[in-house]
Structure formats: structure tokens, C-alpha cells
Amino acid sequence: MHDTTSTDTGLRAGRREWLGLAVLVLPTLLVALEINVLFLALPHLSVDLGAGGVQQLWITDIYGFMVAGLVITMGTLGDRIGRRKLLLIGGGAFALLSLPAAYSTSPEMLIATRTLLGIAGATLMPSTLALIVNMFRDDTQRGVAIAVWATCQFAGAALGPVLGGLLLEHFWWGSVFLLAVPLMGVLVLVGPVLLPEHRNRDAGRLDLTSVALSLAAILPITYGIKRLVADTTTTVMPIAALVVGAVCGVVFVRRQLRLDDPLLDLRLLSQRSLSLVLTTLALAGVAMAGTGLLVTQYLQTVLGYSPAESALWFAPMGLAVALGVTLTPVIARSVAPPTAIASGLALSAVGAALLTRLDSTNGLGLTVIAITVLALGTGPLFALGTGIVVGSAPPERAGAAAAMSETSNYFGGTLGLAILGTVGAAIYRHRMADAIPAGMAAEAAQNARESVAGATATAADLPGVDATGLVHAAHDAFASGINAVGLIGGIIFAVLAILIATRLR
Structure with missing residues (x-):
């Protein structure tokens, strides 16, 4: 049985803490929804606002x-001024900014409000x-709470x-932004009653030079990375940006x-x-984002599903992660964290391996099974791994540790889109080199x-036979790219x- 160290009943959370967790779920849901809810609304708002390709x-x-x-x-x-204070400021700002975003009258107005929404969103997670x-x-209660959060x-x-698609069937594109108003309204009204305030009273002043350098990196x-994935014909500017960021x-x-009081305490990495765990979170993000990118493209370009249908068939990936995270506290009662995480990752390896069996015709069933198995296995990593990261820092640095966890996972996903997306594209081009009809x-x-x-x-x-052959060759070439990424x-x-x-203790 996996032993916990915090067994004193004085440390155990009561009803107020669990109600507070229910409040914290609201901004967590909002940030996750905000990233993807625009997926289906973009064509509608682009037509309405007259947004060009770069503006999109x-x-x-x-x-x-x-x-x-x-x-x-x-x-x-948040460690310095108070985590509840920063959360409420960010939540209130998010609600207010969602109104001009929903009723934007030009692409420039929407870009500006999305920029400010990003600043507010950075305060929430x-x-x-x-x-x-x-x-x-x-320890046990914290594990359950983090599992709920994840x-x-x-x-x-x-x-x-999926929610974006449902809203667009009944309302205009701005409705996807208005989701934030009731969610953040509840947070701002109830948060001061249920959420405690925590800050590091010994923290020094925020080093603005470090803030500027972190943004510049x-x-x-x-x-x-995003531009290299989106446009393979123009590489000078993206590579220059990567060099500047690296420096x-x-x-x-x-x-x-x-610094004695750094913006990001990198000394924690000596543990x-x-x-x-941070490395594992990043590399798991690479694998998940890369396979997710290729699978969503496969559903649309090879199997021919609409964006809304593709989103529906792709939803089991996110839901499987959620299920894996939810089950983790139960598993952790009888299995040590390293064993639970490693077993889950082994299951994810099986799911990824199933993608190597895809071809251009056996599509949907195998795809859904593969991404479900892959995602389910990552549940213990995201639940227990996140707990290990934030638990490794002293309480007064919990915000910085949480930011490290979020940054690691985000950058892993960004790298996955770039690296594995490029691999899939390169294999596609290589396979298509011999499929072009003569004289084209x-x-x-x-x-x-x-x-x-x-x-x-x-x-x-093209004529019928050549057209059919070219399309089949393209579908086979894309499936080969998915096989390699899997x-x-x-x-x-x-x-x-x-x-x-073997290494986590």
C-alpha cells in the first residue's frame, strides 16, 4: 500500500476547501475551453469581420x-501579491474583456482583445x-484535488x-466568448468567501528585467515554431525568431x-x-500534440469528415485523459506513483503503436481506439506528476512551481506540433514525389x-483515372506520415x- 505522510486530521481539508475547489474548477474549464472553442468559429467571424489570412x-x-x-x-x-487576489483580478478582467471580444467590429479590435484576454488567462492556471x-x-486529498483540476x-x-459547434448552430460567433461571463462572475462573487489568501511575505520585488527577458525568450x-509548422515555404523569419528567443x-x-530572489527559481531543478517529471511532462506533450495534429488532419483530409464531425471523433482523446486522471487517485491507493506513471506511459506507447497500423481505408475505428488508449495512459502522469512538481517547492513558491509545470507541458505541445508535424509533412512529400502523373x-x-x-x-x-490515382496516392502518403509519427x-x-x-523515487 502506498503510504502518505500527511495523516494528521488537522491537515485534512473540510467542506469549505472542497467547495473552494468547485470554484477553482471554473477558471480551469474556461482556459481549456478558450484555447479550442474558437476552432469552429474562425470561418464565421472571418467572413463577418473581413479578416485576411494573416489576421486570422x-x-x-x-x-x-x-x-x-x-x-x-x-x-x-501571485506568490508575491497573493494568489487569490491575482486570480480574482484575472477572472474579473477576463469576464469584462470577453464582452468586446464577442462584439468586435473589426479584426484589429478582436486581435487586441484576444491579446488582453491572453494576459488575463495567464493569471488563472x-x-x-x-x-x-x-x-x-x-497528500491523499491533494492528489484527489489535483486530479479533479486536471x-x-x-x-x-x-x-x-464540440461546445463551440453547438453554440454556432443556434447563435452568432461572438457567443463562444460570452461563456466566460457567467463562469468568471461566479468566481469573482464567491471566491472571496471560499478561497483563502496565500502569499510569500518574504518575497522581494518583481524583477522587471527578468519579466522582459522571459517574454523575449x-x-x-x-x-x-508555429510559423515553421504553418508555412514551410518561408523559413528565414521563423528561424531568426528561434535564434533570438534562444539567446x-x-x-x-x-x-x-x-539573483537572490529570482522570477523563476531554477535551483528547484537540482531535485x-x-x-x-518536468522533462516527462514536456516529452509526453510532444508525443500527444504531434499525434493529435496528424490525427485531426487525417479525419478531415483522408476520411473526409467536416471540422465539426472531426472535433467530435477527436473528443475521446481529451476525455480519455480526463478519465485517466480521474481514476488515478483510486490507483494511487495501492500503487506507488512511479509504478502508476510508468504503467500508464507503457499503455500510451501501445496506443501510439496502434497508429502505425493505420492506412487510408481502415480509418475511423482504429483511430479512435488508438488515441483513446494513448490518452488514457497519460492520466497518472498529469495527475501524480503535477502533484510531484508543485509538492517539490516550498509552499511560498507554489505559484512558481505551478508555472513551471504549465510551461513545461505547453512547450512540449508546441514542440510536438513543430517536430512531429514536420516529420509527417516530410514523409508525405517524399511519398508523393513518385506519384505525380507525367506531364503535370x-x-x-x-x-x-x-x-x-x-x-x-x-x-x-485531371482525367478520371489519373485523378483517382493521385487522390489515393495522397491518402496513402499521409497515412504513412501518421504511421511514422505513431x-x-x-x-x-x-x-x-x-x-x-527506474529513476523516479
Whole structure:
């Protein structure tokens, strides 16, 4: 039986803490929904506002950019000024900003409000997790609370596109932003009654130079990776952004190691368990995001489902993570955390391996089974791993530790989109090199080699036999890309399972 250390009844949470957790679930759900709910609304708002291609990219990306760039700063700021105070300020700002976002009259107005929403969103996740750590001092109860928090995070991400689709069937595109108003209204009204305040009274002043350096590192790296994935024809600017971000990142790290009161306490990484779990969270994010990207494209471009239908068939991935997280506290009663995490990662390796069996015809059933098994196995990692990260820091640094966990997972996902997305695209182009019919115009051939959509459009101008052959070749080539990404994901999960089983104590 896995033993817990906090068994004193004086440490055990009561009804107020559990009601407080119910309140903290609201911003957790909101952040997860906000990232994906715009997925289906983008075509509608683009037509209504007249947004061009570049403006559409900024509308979708700027929120995530700001959250990624400021989550470290906000986690540390909460430690200094008070986690409840920062959460309520961020929640109130999110509710107010959602109104101009919903009623935007131009692309520029929506981009500006999405930027401010990203700043407000960055306050929510580290504050909620840090407050959970402070409210639940008993190890077992804290594990259950973190599992509930993580369940809402992943369930919200899975249901975001589905909920967005339902809203768009009955209302205009701005309705997807108005979800925040009632959720944050409850938080602001009830939070002061149910949530305790926690701050580090000995913390020094916020180092604004470190804040600037963290933004100068994270934003260019995030931008560079996203642009490399989105546009393989233009590489100079994305690579330049990556270089600038990397240089600023080195300067940021050196500054943190010199300061007595750093923005991000990198000395915590000297704890082997913390650094191992953060690495595992990041690499699991790589595998999950990369396979998720290819699977959603496969559902639409190869199997021919609409975006709404694809979102519905892809939802089991997020729901399976939520289920795995929910079951983890039960598993942890009889299994030590390293064993639970390693076993789950081994299961994820099996799910990823199933993707190597996909082809262009055996599609939907195997795809849903594969992503469900893959996601289910990550549940113990996200539940117990997050607990290990925030539990490794002293209580006064809980916000900074929560920010480290969020940043690790976010960057893992961003890298997964770039690296595994590039692998899938490269295999597609390689397989399509010999599938182009003789005599095809150079521009048309290039379009067919770039994507399945390009091959389908090109096939529309070809004779029947050539058109059918080109489309089949494109579908087979894309399936080969998924096979390779599934193999890479399986290897990542298998290696992580071994490392956790042998190195985590």
C-alpha cells in the first residue's frame, strides 16, 4: 500500500476547501475551453469581420502566445501579491474583456482583445493550482484535488470544439466568448468567501528585467515554431525568431541563477524527481500534440469528415485523459506513483503503436481506439506528476512551481506540433514525389506534393483515372506520415516509462 505522510486530521481539508475547489474548477474549464472553442468559429467571424489570412493567424495564435509568455511571471506575481487576489483580478478582467471580444467590429479590435484576454488567462492556471496546494495539505486529498483540476482541464479542451459547434448552430460567433461571463462572475462573487489568501511575505520585488527577458525568450520561440509548422515555404523569419528567443533564454537563465530572489527559481531543478517529471511532462506533450495534429488532419483530409464531425471523433482523446486522471487517485491507493506513471506511459506507447497500423481505408475505428488508449495512459502522469512538481517547492513558491509545470507541458505541445508535424509533412512529400502523373504542370505538381488538400484540388483538373490515382496516392502518403509519427510517439512513451520506473523515487 502506498503510504502518505500527511495523516494528521488537522491537515485534512473540510467542506469549505472542497467547495473552494468547485470554484477553482471554473477558471480551469474556461482556459481549456478558450484555447479550442474558437476552432469552429474562425470561418464565421472571418467572413463577418473581413479578416485576411494573416489576421486570422493572429486571432487564433495571440491568446496562446500571451498565456505562454506570461504564465511564469503571473505564477511568481501571485506568490508575491497573493494568489487569490491575482486570480480574482484575472477572472474579473477576463469576464469584462470577453464582452468586446464577442462584439468586435473589426479584426484589429478582436486581435487586441484576444491579446488582453491572453494576459488575463495567464493569471488563472498557476493561481488555481497554487491555491489547491495551499488548501489541501493532506497528500491523499491533494492528489484527489489535483486530479479533479486536471480532469476539468482536459475535458474542457476536448469539449471546447464540440461546445463551440453547438453554440454556432443556434447563435452568432461572438457567443463562444460570452461563456466566460457567467463562469468568471461566479468566481469573482464567491471566491472571496471560499478561497483563502496565500502569499510569500518574504518575497522581494518583481524583477522587471527578468519579466522582459522571459517574454523575449518565450514569445519568439513560440512564434517561430508555429510559423515553421504553418508555412514551410518561408523559413528565414521563423528561424531568426528561434535564434533570438534562444539567446534571450540563455540570458534569462543566467540571470535567474545570479539573483537572490529570482522570477523563476531554477535551483528547484537540482531535485532529480522534479527535473525528471518536468522533462516527462514536456516529452509526453510532444508525443500527444504531434499525434493529435496528424490525427485531426487525417479525419478531415483522408476520411473526409467536416471540422465539426472531426472535433467530435477527436473528443475521446481529451476525455480519455480526463478519465485517466480521474481514476488515478483510486490507483494511487495501492500503487506507488512511479509504478502508476510508468504503467500508464507503457499503455500510451501501445496506443501510439496502434497508429502505425493505420492506412487510408481502415480509418475511423482504429483511430479512435488508438488515441483513446494513448490518452488514457497519460492520466497518472498529469495527475501524480503535477502533484510531484508543485509538492517539490516550498509552499511560498507554489505559484512558481505551478508555472513551471504549465510551461513545461505547453512547450512540449508546441514542440510536438513543430517536430512531429514536420516529420509527417516530410514523409508525405517524399511519398508523393513518385506519384505525380507525367506531364503535370510544375505549379500543380508542387501543390499536390505539399498537402492532401492540394492533391485533391489538383486532381479535379485531371482525367478520371489519373485523378483517382493521385487522390489515393495522397491518402496513402499521409497515412504513412501518421504511421511514422505513431512510431516516434510510441518510442517516446516507452523510453519515458523506463526512465520513470527506474529513476523516479
